[in-house]
Amino acid sequence: MPELRSGVDIEKNSRCSAIAHDWARRTFANRQGIAGAPLMNTTGSFSNYMDYDGAIIAMTSDGIGSKIELAERLGCYTTLGFDLMAMVTDDLVANGFEPGNVSNILDVDTLDAAIVDDLMRGLFEAAAAAVVAVTGGEIAELGDRVRGWGPRMHFNWCATAIGFMPRTRQPIEGGLVRPGQHLVAIESPGFRSNGFSLLRSIMARSFGPQWHEVACDGGRTWGEALLTPSLIYAPAVCKVLDAGCRVTGIAHITGGGIPDKLGRVLRRTGCGARLPDLFEPLPFMYAAARLGEIPPETAYRQWNQGNGMLMLVEADDAAACIALLGANGLRARDAGLVTDDALITITAQPDRRENLAFAVGQA
Amino acid sequence: MPELRSGVDIEKNSRCSAIAHDWARRTFANRQGIAGAPLMNTTGSFSNYMDYDGAIIAMTSDGIGSKIELAERLGCYTTLGFDLMAMVTDDLVANGFEPGNVSNILDVDTLDAAIVDDLMRGLFEAAAAAVVAVTGGEIAELGDRVRGWGPRMHFNWCATAIGFMPRTRQPIEGGLVRPGQHLVAIESPGFRSNGFSLLRSIMARSFGPQWHEVACDGGRTWGEALLTPSLIYAPAVCKVLDAGCRVTGIAHITGGGIPDKLGRVLRRTGCGARLPDLFEPLPFMYAAARLGEIPPETAYRQWNQGNGMLMLVEADDAAACIALLGANGLRARDAGLVTDDALITITAQPDRRENLAFAVGQA
Numbered sequence: 181m182p183e184l185r186s187g188v189d190i191e192k193n194s195r196c197s198a199i200a201h202d203w204a205r206r207t208f209a210n211r212q213g214i215a216g217a218p219l220m221n222t223t224g225s226f227s228n229y230m231d232y233d234g235a236i237i238a239m240t241s242d243g244i245g246s247k248i249e250l251a252e253r254l255g256c257y258t259t260l261g262f263d264l265m266a267m268v269t270d271d272l273v274a275n276g277f278e279p280g281n282v283s284n285i286l287d288v289d290t291l292d293a294a295i296v297d298d299l300m301r302g303l304f305e306a307a308a309a310a311v312v313a314v315t316g317g318e319i320a321e322l323g324d325r326v327r328g329w330g331p332r333m334h335f336n337w338c339a340t341a342i343g344f345m346p347r348t349r350q351p352i353e354g355g356l357v358r359p360g361q362h363l364v365a366i367e368s369p370g371f372r373s374n375g376f377s378l379l380r381s382i383m384a385r386s387f388g389p390q391w392h393e394v395a396c397d398g399g400r401t402w403g404e405a406l407l408t409p410s411l412i413y414a415p416a417v418c419k420v421l422d423a424g425c426r427v428t429g430i431a432h433i434t435g436g437g438i439p440d441k442l443g444r445v446l447r448r449t450g451c452g453a454r455l456p457d458l459f460e461p462l463p464f465m466y467a468a469a470r471l472g473e474i475p476p477e478t479a480y481r482q483w484n485q486g487n488g489m490l491m492l493v494e495a496d497d498a499a500a501c502i503a504l505l506g507a508n509g510l511r512a513r514d515a516g517l518v519t520d521d522a523l524i525t526i527t528a529q530p531d532r533r534e535n536l537a538f539a540v541g542q543a
Numbered sequence: 544m545p546e547l548r549s550g551v552d553i554e555k556n557s558r559c560s561a562i563a564h565d566w567a568r569r570t571f572a573n574r575q576g577i578a579g580a581p582l583m584n585t586t587g588s589f590s591n592y593m594d595y596d597g598a599i600i601a602m603t604s605d606g607i608g609s610k611i612e613l614a615e616r617l618g619c620y621t622t623l624g625f626d627l628m629a630m631v632t633d634d635l636v637a638n639g640f641e642p643g644n645v646s647n648i649l650d651v652d653t654l655d656a657a658i659v660d661d662l663m664r665g666l667f668e669a670a671a672a673a674v675v676a677v678t679g680g681e682i683a684e685l686g687d688r689v690r691g692w693g694p695r696m697h698f699n700w701c702a703t704a705i706g707f708m709p710r711t712r713q714p715i716e717g718g719l720v721r722p723g724q725h726l727v728a729i730e731s732p733g734f735r736s737n738g739f740s741l742l743r744s745i746m747a748r749s750f751g752p753q754w755h756e757v758a759c760d761g762g763r764t765w766g767e768a769l770l771t772p773s774l775i776y777a778p779a780v781c782k783v784l785d786a787g788c789r790v791t792g793i794a795h796i797t798g799g800g801i802p803d804k805l806g807r808v809l810r811r812t813g814c815g816a817r818l819p820d821l822f823e824p825l826p827f828m829y830a831a832a833r834l835g836e837i838p839p840e841t842a843y844r845q846w847n848q849g850n851g852m853l854m855l856v857e858a859d860d861a862a863a864c865i866a867l868l869g870a871n872g873l874r875a876r877d878a879g880l881v882t883d884d885a886l887i888t889i890t891a892q893p894d895r896r897e898n899l900a901f902a903v904g905q906a
Contacts, residue, residue, distance in 0.1 A: 204679075232643065283604040285606060291556060293555065313570045313571050
């Protein structure tokens with residue numbers, strides 16, 4: 181049986197990110213005391229927040245990786261805009277910022293106007309869902325520097341979002357996380373835009389090159405299941421914040437999964453989390469892991485496993501938080517508690533016999 | 544002789560940009576009256592400026608296209624940061640905005656930490672030159688969705704910049720352009736990041752697959768000449784604006800060249816420009832056009848031809864503008880006058896026998 185390759189070297193990726201971050205941090209002095217000055221967070225280290233004439237702004241960039249291949253395989257291009265929008269807006273709201281504007285860059289090999297129209301229509305619909313204005317964009321024809329699946333236009337797609345800190349709120353940085361606070365999980369009906377290198381490898385090994393046409397569940401093909409668009413959490417989360425719920429940390433579960441992304445929030449205080457009541461991975465998520473013989477520890481590091489965001493809230497506010505998210509169209513549940521050890525413990529669903537434990541320090 | 548292919552279908556590119564713009568414009572209503580609201584420009588149409596709590600912000604995105612292949616061919620990765628920084632900061636300053644922050648997205652096939660280090664060191668140096676803080680970044684491993692030249696890491700690189708409108712200034716939109724104003728040209732010592740599809744095609748046809756090693760001029764190879772890093776104009780231009788020089792329009796000469804980019808500035812008022820005194824194209828620019836049998840009309844649409852930016856200034860301020868640019872390390876000259884016809888007339892260098900004329904309306 182051929183070896184599974186996720187195509188991503190996590191150790192090397194971390195090292196390269198650290199290199200990029202080190203060089204970037206050395207540029208912060210260029211704007212000290214003037215518009216665009218990077219601000220300190222509550223630990224006294226630089227954040228990615230800036231001061232523009234009294235307005236506190238954050239910007240974040242991301243792409244949707246190789247999930248694009250699913251759109252190429254299915255010939256369905258109208259949902260990727262939701263994935264792109266979700267990646268950037270939900271990273272902003274994870275620090276409490278209200279997303280305002282998005283700019284996108286579409287790299288293509290050669291242009292297909294019908295596909296571009298579908299992509300941009302999707303981004304338009306996603307912008308309405310995200311309450312964001314798309315105020316910038318660039319399309320670059322790069323010829324054979326861009327490749328993909330099948331005979332039609334291939335592309336890579338990324339975006340940058342600007343978010344805004346209302347004067348009534350403070351950035352959410354995890355510094356106020358305390359044992360006993362609750363973790364509210366928000367459901368994700370799909371893989372969002374992370375872990376697709378491994379997913380594609382599993383599918384190809386299990387079903388061959390036309391794997392996207394193979395039946396998955398509920399009358400859907402595997403292609404359709406994997407293309408499930410991302411929910412955009414930011415507007416509902418902003419409603420929770422505006423309502424005064426005391427939210428001390430937010431983890432947007434993207435690359436590295438709950439161990440990495442929740443770990444980053446908990447690391448600030450050395451706390452941990454016990455999570456006995458997460459949303460179960462959806463059946464097709466279980467099935468993908470089973471096909472790939474992926475142990476649960478790895479699955480929770482590769483994928484969101486049905487939980488796209490975790491909000492850390494004061495115990496008294498958890499019910500209100502869940503109710504507000506529900507009133508804004510998101511399924512949410514009380515998934516567990518902040519603890520005083522530096523461990524993230526996940527009760528693996530559905531047999532509940534197995535507890536997974538991840539150290540916060542090494543996340 | 545094989546046909547030259549620029550790889551870029553300009554008509555289709557314009558159509559796709561229009562599609563993207565139409566969808567984006569329909570998202571502006573999502574932020575009306577709240578932070579991030581897109582603002583009207585002086586013609587009453589929406590611009591890409593936003594209001595964040597009283598701070599007027601602009602954002603712009605761009606990449607450096609296939610100039611990256613030059614870095615791959617030469618194994619020199621430290622100068623591309625200047626190209627990337629110049630593309631986005633100088634688009635901002637062309638509307639009078641002072642660039643403050645840049646976020647970058649690096650798409651790679653597989654990571655090479657040494658190359659990432661060189662790229663990010665270059666971006667760090669460019670940020671110092673641009674007086675900008677790099678406050679965001681993302682590295683995405685996309686496997687075979689990204690290709691390039693040679694055996695090492697391949698990548699595509701793009702960025703988004705945020706700029707700021709000081710309260711003492713107004714956005715520069717071309718609405719105040721009048722006949723008799725002067726056009727100040729700022730020299731570009733290279734092709735910046737545009738027109739490389741055609742350049743690479745010319746080189747390959749003329750010199751074969753190892754064209755970058757062929758001698759060009761002054762002891763340089765063609766590869767070295769084409770990799771010439773972009774000058775970053777924004778800080779010097781901001782000094783001109785802060786000094787009170789009355790600048791009515793700025794054209795950053797990128798894709799489409801002077802006919803397109805100056806045309807967009809002039810279109811607002813129906814004015815034209817007579818440009819008898821532009822910087823001459825550098826010898827290697829002439830040589831590239833000659834090798835490709837590219838007529839001057841096409842060369843001025845494909846490339847900057849030695850003039851990276853044109854500033855439209857009131858006649859009385861032209862000398863001060865040129866002096867200030869010079870004091871800030873840029874060569875600039877009085878290149879011509881705004882006229883009352885909708886024509887851009889360029890005296891093609893160096894024989895000065897030929898005048899090129901481009902209609903502003905069709906630019």
